[in-house]
Amino acid sequence: MTKxxxxxxxxxxxxxxxxxxxxxxxxxxxPDYSVAYVVIETDQGMQGYGLTFTVGRGTEIVVCxxxxxxxxxxxxxxxxxxxxxxxxYRLLTSDGQMRWIGPEKGVIQLATAAVLNAxxxxxxxxxxxPLWKLLVEMDPRKLISCIDFRYITDAxxxxxxxxxxxxxxTGKQQRVDQMLKEGYPAYTTSCAxxxxxxxxxxxxxxxALNDGWTKFKVKVGADLKDDIRRCSLIRQMIGPHNTLMIDxxxxxxxxxxxxxxxxxxxxxxxxxxxxxxxxxxLGHAAISKALAPLGIGVATGxxxxxxxxxxxxxxxxxxxxxxxxxxxLGSVNENLAVLLMAHKFKVPVCPHAGGVGLCELVQHLxxxxxxxxxxxxxxxxxxxxxPDPGYSCEMLESSVQTHQYPQGQVWKKxx
Amino acid sequence: MTKxxxxxxxxxxxxxxxxxxxxxxxxxxxPDYSVAYVVIETDQGMQGYGLTFTVGRGTEIVVCxxxxxxxxxxxxxxxxxxxxxxxxYRLLTSDGQMRWIGPEKGVIQLATAAVLNAxxxxxxxxxxxPLWKLLVEMDPRKLISCIDFRYITDAxxxxxxxxxxxxxxTGKQQRVDQMLKEGYPAYTTSCAxxxxxxxxxxxxxxxALNDGWTKFKVKVGADLKDDIRRCSLIRQMIGPHNTLMIDxxxxxxxxxxxxxxxxxxxxxxxxxxxxxxxxxxLGHAAISKALAPLGIGVATGxxxxxxxxxxxxxxxxxxxxxxxxxxxLGSVNENLAVLLMAHKFKVPVCPHAGGVGLCELVQHLxxxxxxxxxxxxxxxxxxxxxPDPGYSCEMLESSVQTHQYPQGQVWKKxx
Numbered sequence: 090m091t092k093x094x095x096x097x098x099x100x101x102x103x104x105x106x107x108x109x110x111x112x113x114x115x116x117x118x119x120p121d122y123s124v125a126y127v128v129i130e131t132d133q134g135m136q137g138y139g140l141t142f143t144v145g146r147g148t149e150i151v152v153c154x155x156x157x158x159x160x161x162x163x164x165x166x167x168x169x170x171x172x173x174x175x176x177x178y179r180l181l182t183s184d185g186q187m188r189w190i191g192p193e194k195g196v197i198q199l200a201t202a203a204v205l206n207a208x209x210x211x212x213x214x215x216x217x218x219p220l221w222k223l224l225v226e227m228d229p230r231k232l233i234s235c236i237d238f239r240y241i242t243d244a245x246x247x248x249x250x251x252x253x254x255x256x257x258x259t260g261k262q263q264r265v266d267q268m269l270k271e272g273y274p275a276y277t278t279s280c281a282x283x284x285x286x287x288x289x290x291x292x293x294x295x296x297a298l299n300d301g302w303t304k305f306k307v308k309v310g311a312d313l314k315d316d317i318r319r320c321s322l323i324r325q326m327i328g329p330h331n332t333l334m335i336d337x338x339x340x341x342x343x344x345x346x347x348x349x350x351x352x353x354x355x356x357x358x359x360x361x362x363x364x365x366x367x368x369x370x371l372g373h374a375a376i377s378k379a380l381a382p383l384g385i386g387v388a389t390g391x392x393x394x395x396x397x398x399x400x401x402x403x404x405x406x407x408x409x410x411x412x413x414x415x416x417x418l419g420s421v422n423e424n425l426a427v428l429l430m431a432h433k434f435k436v437p438v439c440p441h442a443g444g445v446g447l448c449e450l451v452q453h454l455x456x457x458x459x460x461x462x463x464x465x466x467x468x469x470x471x472x473x474x475x476p477d478p479g480y481s482c483e484m485l486e487s488s489v490q491t492h493q494y495p496q497g498q499v500w501k502k503x504x
Numbered sequence: 505m506t507k508x509x510x511x512x513x514x515x516x517x518x519x520x521x522x523x524x525x526x527x528x529x530x531x532x533x534x535p536d537y538s539v540a541y542v543v544i545e546t547d548q549g550m551q552g553y554g555l556t557f558t559v560g561r562g563t564e565i566v567v568c569x570x571x572x573x574x575x576x577x578x579x580x581x582x583x584x585x586x587x588x589x590x591x592x593y594r595l596l597t598s599d600g601q602m603r604w605i606g607p608e609k610g611v612i613q614l615a616t617a618a619v620l621n622a623x624x625x626x627x628x629x630x631x632x633x634p635l636w637k638l639l640v641e642m643d644p645r646k647l648i649s650c651i652d653f654r655y656i657t658d659a660x661x662x663x664x665x666x667x668x669x670x671x672x673x674t675g676k677q678q679r680v681d682q683m684l685k686e687g688y689p690a691y692t693t694s695c696a697x698x699x700x701x702x703x704x705x706x707x708x709x710x711x712a713l714n715d716g717w718t719k720f721k722v723k724v725g726a727d728l729k730d731d732i733r734r735c736s737l738i739r740q741m742i743g744p745h746n747t748l749m750i751d752x753x754x755x756x757x758x759x760x761x762x763x764x765x766x767x768x769x770x771x772x773x774x775x776x777x778x779x780x781x782x783x784x785x786l787g788h789a790a791i792s793k794a795l796a797p798l799g800i801g802v803a804t805g806x807x808x809x810x811x812x813x814x815x816x817x818x819x820x821x822x823x824x825x826x827x828x829x830x831x832x833l834g835s836v837n838e839n840l841a842v843l844l845m846a847h848k849f850k851v852p853v854c855p856h857a858g859g860v861g862l863c864e865l866v867q868h869l870x871x872x873x874x875x876x877x878x879x880x881x882x883x884x885x886x887x888x889x890x891p892d893p894g895y896s897c898e899m900l901e902s903s904v905q906t907h908q909y910p911q912g913q914v915w916k917k918x919x
Binding site: 120143146150157185194195240243266372404 | 531
């Protein structure tokens with residue numbers, strides 16, 4: 090019996106995180122962590138949940154875009170969608186009128202992610218599996234048929250992609266068992282948001298060390314003296330053998346990035362994340378080249394909006410760590426394309442997480458990457474637990490209602 | 505007395521052009537030419553008009569984004585804005601929450617363009633000048649202060665930009681007189697939209713030749729045999745000395761673009777426009793390199809979303825014709841940045857026009873480019889007339905009302 094999607098709802102859900110500067114960085118100084126939250130429903134009463142992450146104002150625009158896309162989803166059956174998922178992906182991303190306001194970027198791409206995340210969630214639930222398991226157990230040819238290769242065939246053909254997946258079948262069960270037993274290596278950013286005081290930073294770092302964390306990310310880019318002090322402090326606290334990463338959230342121009350990070354080199358960061366504009370492939374390539382002799386890599390991706398951009402970052406050796414985002418790219422479909430390209434170019438994937446839902450979603454993608462694509466943990470890390478059936482997008486309905494913007498209780502109180 | 509902006513309205517205005525396939529191309533098969541139309545009003549009753557071009561569905565999302573930006577505009581005085589236009593530009597493009605859903609791309613950038621186009625229109629009207637004249641007569645330092653150089657200083661510094669403008673002061677009045685007398689070279693696309701029959705194409709081409717047109721653009725990319733037939737037909741009709749351009753509207757992958765255009769080389773197109781994804785800088789560079797020996801250049805830009813992208817297209821020699829768009833980039837401010845970079849990299853600018861309002865707007869930019877930046881007409885062309893005060897964004901109120909979507913008379917009839 091087919092499952093026809095008969096309804097799509099989308100809500101603007103915001104958490105007032107800016108009140109205490111959680112999530113603050115050099116460019117996003119007052120984020121209210123938020124989501125456009127999508128629920129799809131079939132004629133049989135089954136539901137799929139999807140979301141895309143935002144940081145407050147503007148979420149209503151993404152909601153409006155999801156509403157515009159819903160006409161392309163409602164009325165389709167799950168079977169129809171997944172029997173030609175590439176075609177369905179292109180239907181959403183290449184609508185003859187709506188592609189003009191993208192294409193495949195910004196608001197419309199975030200909306201596409203939210204909608205398709207819900208479809209993947211529905212698919213995984215209907216199979217009774219967590220998404221990573223659906224992916225890991227899927228026939229490689231079927232997986233490939235979910236990916237739109239338009240604009241990337243000069244870097245990765247369908248045949249090459251299939252070959253990667255087929256080769257990685259060897260040892261797959263062993264890696265599944267290993268992941269279920271040991272989990273995936275992770276890092277924390279929770280200690281050192283830019284708005285935190287040194288005292289809070291020290292305390293959180295001590296707690297994290299006690300909890301067994303070994304990888305620490307520090308926000309930089311607002312003031313060089315502050316950055317030197319904070320990096321020095323953290324490096325002292327974590328010692329020479331733990332890992333430090335730094336993150337500038339796009340604050341610098343290209344030349345400035347090189348000068349600034351060179352000044353922080355003595356604290357031995359593994360990577361500098363988002364040194365400049367997320368659109369600047371050639372800029373990132375120049376920064377990568379300049380920092381390589383210092384042993385510092387470049388990481389980027391949380392605002393890299395599609396597979397065409399990632400393709401070029403890889404072609405230009407413009408990054409040494411690929412930070413896919415489960416809600417910025419066009420859902421699982423486009424993330425699969427990027428994971429496969431990263432593998433071909435031999436660049437490790439360390440997904441962007443944090444925010445609302447991102448940790449929950451990317452754990453599925455990175456598990457799939459390890460088990461079915463890369464088979465390697467070298468230089469890789471993410472936040473994660475082992476998840477339930479679906480794509481882990483479902484939110485507590487009471488939490489959604491309390492935080493719905495602007496009518497939820499939390500926001501009414503703040504007005 | 506200061507002019508404070510006390511009101512901003514935005515409307516969704518659509519023209520049912522898809523009914524007769526006007527504007528159809530390989531990727532936008534059924535466009536309804538549309539705009540998000542902005543009117544700002546000062547406390548003294550003066551109005552400024554702005555718009556951004558769209559092709560139908562999705563215009564309501566841009567309208568929603570303009571509404572989100574209006575809080576940053578309403579309450580500000582024109583004097584306050586133009587005394588630090590760079591700061592105001594960054595306020596709109598780098599809002600700590602809204603930049604997440606861009607940054608500087610897609611829906612939010614189109615909305616920024618619409619709002620800032622209205623501000624520039626208001627400024628020009630308040631000075632009683634058409635926009636091109638406001639720009640041409642503006643002190644170079646003041647002009648530079650309107651540009652956000654963030655992320656482009658590795659290609660063009662403020663000092664270099666100023667130097668370009670100062671040097672071009674020589675002979676300026678002569679070029680103004682020349683433009684007022686002779687106008688700017690132009691080309692037409694109206695003959696050969698993809699949905700047109702050969703018969704219609706022949707007839708329109710004959711009419712255009714009789715009207716004195718010398719440059720003709722043909723849409724290609726859907727079917728190679730059709731393209732060969734159509735290009736051959738047009739080349740026969742226009743003869744060897746008139747100019748033919750071809751436009752694929754992003755239809756191809758990189759390798760495919762090279763093969764396909766090579767097959768059309770015998771019809772001697774001046775350029776291939778938008779051969780592949782608008783995001784693919786390295787792809788365009790590869791295509792440029794492959795087609796250079798055939799004497800065919802690459803043109804792109806109508807979906808190039810910001811100065812960071814254009815910077816890289818120029819750095820990578822990925823285009824030979826820069827097609828700025830008055831509504832895709834962040835209004836005049838960002839177009840100024842691109843014009844100056846193009847001049848530094850010695851690449852001619854041939855603006856994207858057509859659509860609703862685009863011809864009217866870019867004429868101001870290209871006049872400024874010739875008079876105050878490039879001082880050259882080599883390899884340059886656009887659609888144009890000589891305009892009235894303002895930025896030529898004002899629409900007939902009766903036309904706006906008739907075409908407002910979905911409540912206007914034209915749309916009610918079609919439902």
